[in-house]
Amino acid sequence: MNSGSLEIQLSWQDPVTGERREPRLRVPIAFGREFARMPAELRGQPVVRMVLNHDQVSRFHALIEWEQNQLVVTDQGSVNGIHVNGQRQTRAVVNSGDLLQIGPYVISVTFAAALTPPSPPPPVHSGNSVINFNPSTNLPDPTLPPQQPVIPTGSNFPPPLFRQQQIPVQALHATGLPVDETDYLAVGAGLGSFIWVDLLRISSVSSDKIVALGIDKEPYARYKLLCLNSQIPLHERLRSNSDSCPDNIWGWPSYALREAWHDFTKGKLNDAVKYLWKVFAEPTFAETYTPRAGNVFDSIDREAKRIGWDKIYRFGRVLTIRKTDDGRYCVAYSRGRGNHAFFVSRYLHIATGYPALQFLPHLQAYRERYKDFKSVVNAYEDHNHVYQQLEHQGGRVLIQGRGIVASRIVQRIYEARQKNPNISILHLMRSPKPQGNKYGNSQRSVKHHIELQPFNWPKACWGGELRETLEKAPPDVRKELLSNKVWGGTTTADRLDWQRITDTGIREGWYKIQFAVVTKVEQDAQNHIITYIEDKDFGEIQLPAVDFIIDATGLDAKVKESPLLQDLVEHYNLPLNPVGRLAVANDFELVEMRNDKGKIYAAGAITFGGSYAAVDSFLGLQYACLRAVDGLAAARAPGVHSLNPVSSFGQWLKWVFNQSPT
Incomplete structure (x- = not known):
């Protein structure tokens, strides 16, 4: 390839605005915060200047050049350095598909010559479609083709020996690829992995015995992205309990107490008292307290630093998991295009989170037909352009889904109406909900056909009577209890501000609810979106044209x-539970994957349908990981000491004084 004509495709999401940028640029490229004056050695050269406006980016930060038939990135003496595929470098070769990090910007690099037309979209099925997460960027990507198998035909990685049930460790070394070993390996490196690692550390396991493999170094990165995309900025509140603290096993001081103390020291006495009153009086006399997103992320940052997360985390996309012939497990993973390696460990923990976004099939069909990814969006995609256009031009929005995400979208549109009142909402629901689910003597309240509940499950599911009931129940009874007719179902938080918004909207006429089943969505000659619904009396009828449709039906x-979990299930013929997730024991072990003394545990949404309802909540992740670590202690796993009142108090004191656990 001629270096003079080389172009590369860069792709990233702006960490401040959330805007997606995908420039196609000619090499050389200079990255920096500003370029008031270029370095002397580059003056007069045709250098493309790429400005990254953030205080973590130096004025002249990095340079990409073409040297001896290779693309090379060089750190230009920046303060925060550059990272290639998660590893800090001063000078490195960049291959197509690699990830380059400059400050908070994680930039995917693709050679223009390697760019290929997108694969045809998958056919639309009767059930929900999905939007997969890009395995290179960890961002929802609606243009991705269906997920590919882990070991496609003709692939040279993972090698053919991974088709065996047990892999000889000697054969791994014979491949010539890097083989590392560790006692404890966390697959995913997200919040579930972080909590498991945190519990191992406070159970006396040293950081050099633990590895967490994943795409994002910040354990909450995926969760934060989904929050921001679904219009929960850092100052807004999550649907989580005050003492559900991923950074603190005791849950004390709770988020409410921390926030009250912070405001008290700032002279905001009324706010401080308000938070404490909420916790004391909720939910009978006061609205349930929930923490601010930014406070949660800050607390996790503090704990990550305390336990040595930066030494534990490794960049990598896990491709497959296999048993080894010596009672351990091998993980094959990719560190970038053409850069593969293995990890061997006796104890694994899988917490991969949600692999995809649900997307209603008629909306998927619309996007495939019209190639319109701006007017019809998923609430978990980056769709800030919708609110920007509404604020400037007004418009009509159709929302599908009636859970907490839909409520947050309604709030965001209400905020846009403060700038432009020429905005209206049609909230489309499949059927009325005149009354809430009832279990025993308890029944959920309903307002405007939306079930209200402080959290996504009855509170007794976390640690009370309902948790014990579910744990003792057989699989078919668990499925019934977790169904939409009993404990489950779509609910939204019992927030008075959201109720006031819908009350106001209905009264003023800009918010309307309609019950219908959508048959198809089309585009008219003016590029407006036309939705057709099925009416029992009149057949198919057309709704008024809208400017945007937002799918808020979930994950x-x-x-x-x-692909990782599907490969594991198929290769070892693992059972799934009645709701189609991983079948785990009450201590969250995948019992069928036991290999001599080796054990695999799981946590998060991939275990839903088992012995615990709220598996994807903060407290649910803590519970699953605590049960898993207790299981390791009972099995006398190396370095794991059971927590007792004395050791637990000692570890809590270390947390208070921000000291390392070991």
Whole structure:
């Protein structure tokens, strides 16, 4: 390839605005915060200047050049350095598909010559479609083709020996690829992995015995992205309890107490008292307290630093998991295009989160037909352009889904109406909900056909009577209890501000609810979106044209949507529970994957349908990981000491004084 004509495709999401940028540029490229004056050695050269406006980016930060038939990136003496595929470098070769990090910008690099036309979209099925997460960027990507198998035909990695049930460790070394070993390996490196690692550390396991493999160094990166995309900025509140603290096993001081103390020291006495009153009086006399997103992320940052997360984390996309012939497990993973390696460990923990976003099939069909990814969006995609256009031009929005995400979208549109009142909402629901689910003597309240509940499950599911009931129940009874007719179902938080918004909207006429089943969505000659619904009396009828449709129906954690989990299930013929997720024991072990003394545990949404309902909540992740670590202690796993009142108090004191656990 001629270096003078070389172009590369860069792709990233702006960490401040959330805007997606995908420039195609000619090499050389200079990256920096500003370029008031270029370095002397580059003056007069045709250098493309790429400005990254962030205080973590130096004025002249990095340079990409073409040297001896290779693309090379060089750190230009920046303060924060550059990272290639998660590893800090001063000078490195960049291959197509690699990830380059400059400050908070994680940039995917693709050679223009390597760019290929997108694969044809998958056919639309009767069930929900999905939007998969890009395995290179960890961002939802609606243009991705269906997920590919882990070991496709003709692939040279993972090698053919991974088709065996047990892999000889000697054969791994014979491949010539890097083989590392560790006692404890966390697959995913997200919040579930972080909590498991945190519990191992406070159970006396040293950081050099633990590895967490994943795409993002910040354990909350995926969760934060989904929050921001679904219009929960850092100052807004999550649907989580005050003492559900991923950074602190005791849950004390709770988020409410921390926030009250912070405001008290700032002279905001009324706010401080308000938070404490909420916790004391909720939910009977006061609205349930929930923490601010930014406070949660800050607390996790503090704990990550305390336990040495930066030494534990490794960049890598896990491709497959296999048993080894010596009672351990081998993980094959990719560190970038053409850069593969193995990890061997006796104890694994899988917490991969949600692999895809649910997407209604008629909306998927619309996007495939019209190639319109701006007017019809998923609430978990980056869709800030919708609110920007509404604020400037007004418009009509159709929302599908009636859970907490839909409520947050309604709030965001209400905020846009403060700038432009020429905005209206049509909230489309499949059927009325005149009354809430009832279990025993308890029944959920309903307002405007939306079930209200402080959290996504009855509170007794976390640690009370309902948790014990579910744990003792057989699989078919668990499925019934977790169904939409009993404990489950779509609910939204019992927030008075959201109720006031819908009350106001209905009264003023800009918010309307309609019950219908959508048959198809089309585009008219003016590029407006036309929705057709089925009416029992009049057949198919057309709704008024809208400017945007937002799908707020949620996330998808089915095993089949994750190539890693699907490969594991098929290779070892693992059972799934009645709702189609991984079948785990009450201590969250995948019992069928036991290999001599080796054990695999799981946590998060991939275990839903088992002995615990709220598996994807903060407290649910803590519970699953605590049960798993207790199991390791009972099995006398190396370095794991059971927590007792004395050792637990000692570890809590270390947390208070921000000291390392070991």
